Amino acid sequence: MAQRHPDLTDSTAGPVTTGDALAGYLRGQATEFLRALRLHRETGGGVANGSPGASAGGPASAEVRVDAVRALRRSARRISGSLHTFRPLLEPEWSEGIRPELAWLSGTLALEHAYGARLERLLLALNRLSGAAPVPGQPGGTVGSAAPDANGRAGAHPAAPDRGNLTVGAAKAGALLDRQLTLARTRAHSTALQALGSARFHAVADKVAVLASEVPLTPTAPATALRPLAAAAEERLADAVTALPLVTAGSPYNAAALIHGLSADPAPHPQDAPWDQVRLLLRLHRYACEVVHGRSTPPDVRLLSAGEALDRHRDASEASSAAAQAARTPRIAPATAYALGVLHADQRHEVEAARFAFQRSWQKQTIGAP
């Protein structure tokens, strides 16, 4: 249905890229992986067996550690994705052995950041819903404060006598989410440090070290063209997009994302799954483009905006689940539960807004392509 990216299918677009390019790409990613790992060890993050919660050094080295973890995830995802898309060009046993290990690694490393980002998203939303100024950086303390809002008016609600009750609810909801998500984040941090100190991780790192010097291609791979495999990845993406309810998503305020909004199931909504599948396929397509065109070619802006919309979809979906989950905490006050209900619905509308944004990017993509 959707028109293909022209320069993956058009054979006149340049020289034929073969398995040699894939090998070069994988070597580059493996090198970046090893560099990030070294950086992480230098900041003390690797000393995991002692006290997993504490990281050595000051705030600067903590920042370096965060960057290092992000770079590790980044190259792990790219290696894993390329092994998947260009599977026929790689020694099957080696390739099938390392892929689940890379997925385990990037999944484990992603959680700490995800919990932190989810908390920040929810606290910012609570501020917005309370009409208070969003103050990122010190989110917890500002809920219900009398700081001036974006229009310069003082946030009079907390002080006004008649508006006190449910704004207390917002503050309590924020404190509850802060407790729950900070705990989850701390646990994820420990788990990540333990993972990076584990024998399982050392085995992955050893395999990536081999990859940095010698990519286990099949004998015919160096002369095999990459474009058909990249085009197949793009087709899988296009098929998955075709299955999305894009007509609904393109009509604003369809209220589809909030159906089952009162379900007590804390898991993300089943209706979100196909969108998340497209998010993953879009990522694979993007990595395949990197392999075929080289990383110096700037990525397609429309592809990036579609991907950002799907990231926002995932973030809002998970944030809405966290609000619903927090509302199931025993013995919370009704005002807290009310605020969490408003917050949940707000994030479900963010989900709907992200679908709308994706639909717009995608239509531009397929209609506007030269």
Add this chain to the structure above:
Amino acid sequence: MAQRHPDLTDSTAGPVTTGDALAGYLRGQATEFLRALRLHRETGGGVANGSPGASAGGPASAEVRVDAVRALRRSARRISGSLHTFRPLLEPEWSEGIRPELAWLSGTLALEHAYGARLERLLLALNRLSGAAPVPGQPGGTVGSAAPDANGRAGAHPAAPDRGNLTVGAAKAGALLDRQLTLARTRAHSTALQALGSARFHAVADKVAVLASEVPLTPTAPATALRPLAAAAEERLADAVTALPLVTAGSPYNAAALIHGLSADPAPHPQDAPWDQVRLLLRLHRYACEVVHGRSTPPDVRLLSAGEALDRHRDASEASSAAAQAARTPRIAPATAYALGVLHADQRHEVEAARFAFQRSWQKQTIGAP
């Protein structure tokens, strides 16, 4: 800013309509008012001093009574609106005397219907948010029932073990709203019946009876053109629309309507007031068109759709307030409060959707006008 309705300003559009047409329109509305009043009395609605809650006759006569009340409101609004727009053509003392009385009457008569419609809107929304099939007509009983939904699947949520908690919340929220709004509706019914039996009402009815035969125009009115006054009403509308945040409203998912969504103030949001003002000015403009063009001319479809969007804005705004108000009921369960929070946010998004719809209608209106 906005382009004027062409046939109010274009003097070539037909014969000049004068105060005579206004007199004819007012006589017609007064006659409809008296007919509706007679119909209402025939169904026993007028016997108000005995038991205000009970109405005589069966369900058929109840329906006739509802229609009669609607017709009374309808003509009262039109008389009052026309007296306002064409004020200079009418004897000031008489006109200024009857207008507040007509406003009191239509306001009092509107409440019963408003509470009923609000309850139905909120219960339908609760059904939708629970993923259950909307069953209008028996709204209260179906919340949380296991009726099959729109896709034919059984509404499994109430039965499914893990989804029970907050769906119970939705059912309890529905029961709470049912209690509160049914009580308010019953009171409004009594108040309306008392009003219709009062000396104050009889004085209004006497004045309208005079209007049906003799309209108190000023001496120069029969030869005075109506169009400039109608155009002034349209200009007041256009000015009020210009003051609306239409750029924001036209960008979907702007999340503006939910700012202050966590305020505890049960009154409608201050940000809704300018929209409601436009709703009233649009109504005056529509009535002025009826006077100038005669009621046989079909109304402008785009004007109607803009008006419907503003009605929906008002309904959703008031429904969201009712949900917030219900959440302040002492000693409710957290699950009930959570459901009311989701419901409140849902209705605030309906408010936002209505603004978007109005913006679309209005742009068509001003850009697409011939």
